[in-house]
Amino acid sequence: MPLTLVAPLNWGLGHATRCIPLIRQELSKGNEVLIAADGLALELLCSEFPGIATAKLPDIRINYSRFLPFFVNLSFQLPGILKHIGTEHRQLDALVSSYKPDMIISDNRYGLWHPKKKSILITHQVFPIAPPPVQFGLHWQLKRFMSRFHEVWIPDYPGEINLSGALSHSASMAKNIRFIGPLSRFSRCETPATDSTSRTYELVGVVSGPEPHRSLLLRELTEVFTASEKTSLILGGMPGKDDCKTIGKLTQVAHMDSSSLEKVLCQAGALFVRSGYSTIMDLHALGKSATVIPTPGQTEQEYLATLHSGSGWLRRTNQGRITLQ
Numbered sequence: 001m002p003l004t005l006v007a008p009l010n011w012g013l014g015h016a017t018r019c020i021p022l023i024r025q026e027l028s029k030g031n032e033v034l035i036a037a038d039g040l041a042l043e044l045l046c047s048e049f050p051g052i053a054t055a056k057l058p059d060i061r062i063n064y065s066r067f068l069p070f071f072v073n074l075s076f077q078l079p080g081i082l083k084h085i086g087t088e089h090r091q092l093d094a095l096v097s098s099y100k101p102d103m104i105i106s107d108n109r110y111g112l113w114h115p116k117k118k119s120i121l122i123t124h125q126v127f128p129i130a131p132p133p134v135q136f137g138l139h140w141q142l143k144r145f146m147s148r149f150h151e152v153w154i155p156d157y158p159g160e161i162n163l164s165g166a167l168s169h170s171a172s173m174a175k176n177i178r179f180i181g182p183l184s185r186f187s188r189c190e191t192p193a194t195d196s197t198s199r200t201y202e203l204v205g206v207v208s209g210p211e212p213h214r215s216l217l218l219r220e221l222t223e224v225f226t227a228s229e230k231t232s233l234i235l236g237g238m239p240g241k242d243d244c245k246t247i248g249k250l251t252q253v254a255h256m257d258s259s260s261l262e263k264v265l266c267q268a269g270a271l272f273v274r275s276g277y278s279t280i281m282d283l284h285a286l287g288k289s290a291t292v293i294p295t296p297g298q299t300e301q302e303y304l305a306t307l308h309s310g311s312g313w314l315r316r317t318n319q320g321r322i323t324l325q
Contacts (some may be wrong), residue, residue, distance in 0.1 A: 034053045092114060121145075128300060272290065
C-alpha cells in the first residue's frame with residue numbers, strides 16, 4: 001500500500017489545517033499516511049485523525065517581537081533558519097530510510113525534499129512581499145529552494161480571479177509550479193445554517209498565530225466581546241487542551257474539532273479572525289464574511305487583509321483598534 005508522508009510547518013495552525021483535505025484525499029484513495037510534524041501542528045492533526053501514524057519532526061522556532069518590524073526581527077534569525085533547513089533535510093533522510101514513503105508532501109518546509117522520492121512543496125508564497133532591500137534576495141532564495149522539489153502546489157486558482165493575488169501570480173512562473181485550487185477542511189455553509197445540537201453566537205473570534213500576538217489578540221477580543229454584552233465565543237487556537245471558561249456572556253474554549261468549528265462559524269453572527277491565507281481559504285469555502293486582523297508586522301497578512309477588504313468581502317481592522325462598528 002503506498003505511503004504518503006505529510007509534513008506541515010508549525011507556524012500557527014494554518015499550514016496544518018490546510019493539510020487536512022490532502023490527508024483525507026490520500027486516505028480515501030486507500031493510501032497510508034505518515035504525519036511528520038511537532039508542536040501544535042502535530043496536536044491538531046492527531047486530534048483530526050486519531051490513530052494515524054506520526055513521526056516527530058522538530059520545526060524551527062521563530063521569535064516574534066512586539067516592537068521590531070517583522071523582517072528586521074527575522075533577519076537576525078536568518079542564519080538559524082538556513083541551518084535548520086539543512087538539518088531537516090538530513091532528518092528526512094532518516095525518515096525515508098525508516099518508513100520508505102512513496103511520496104512526500106511538505107507544507108512550507110523547504111528542507112523536506114528527496115531526490116529519489118516524489119517531493120511536493122505546498123506554498124502560496126512564491127513571491128512574498130518584503131521591504132525592497134531584501135525582496136529580490138528573498139525571491140531568489142525561495143526560487144532556489146523550490147527548484148529542488150519535483151512539483152510546487154499552489155492552493156489557489158490560476159486566473160485573474162484568485163485569493164492570493166501577487167503572492168502567487170506572475171507572468172513568469174517556474175515549470176514545476178501547479179495550481180491545485182484552494183484547500184480547506186470546510187465546505188459551504190448551508191442556508192439556513194441551523195442545527196439544534198450547536199449554539200448560535202452573536203460574536204465569534206478565532207485566535208491563532210505566534211506569541212506574543214496570539215495572547216495579545218485573545219486579551220483584546222475578550223475585552224471587546226465582554227463589553228458588548230453579546231453572546232460570544234473565542235477559540236484559543238490551542239489543540240490538545242480542553243480549557244473552557246465563561247466570563248459573563250462570553251465563552252472561551254481552547255480548541256474545537258473541525259466538524260464542531262464549522263457549525264459554529266456557519267451560525268456566527270459576526271466573525272473576527274486573522275488574515276492568514278489558510279483562514280482566507282476557509283472563509284472562501286464557507287461563503288462567510290469576517291473582520292480580519294493582520295498579525296502586526298506580517299506583510300503577507302497585511303497584504304491579504306487589504307486585498308480582500310478592497311473588494312468588500314472582508315472588513316479589515318488592526319490589532320489594538322478592534323471595534324464592533
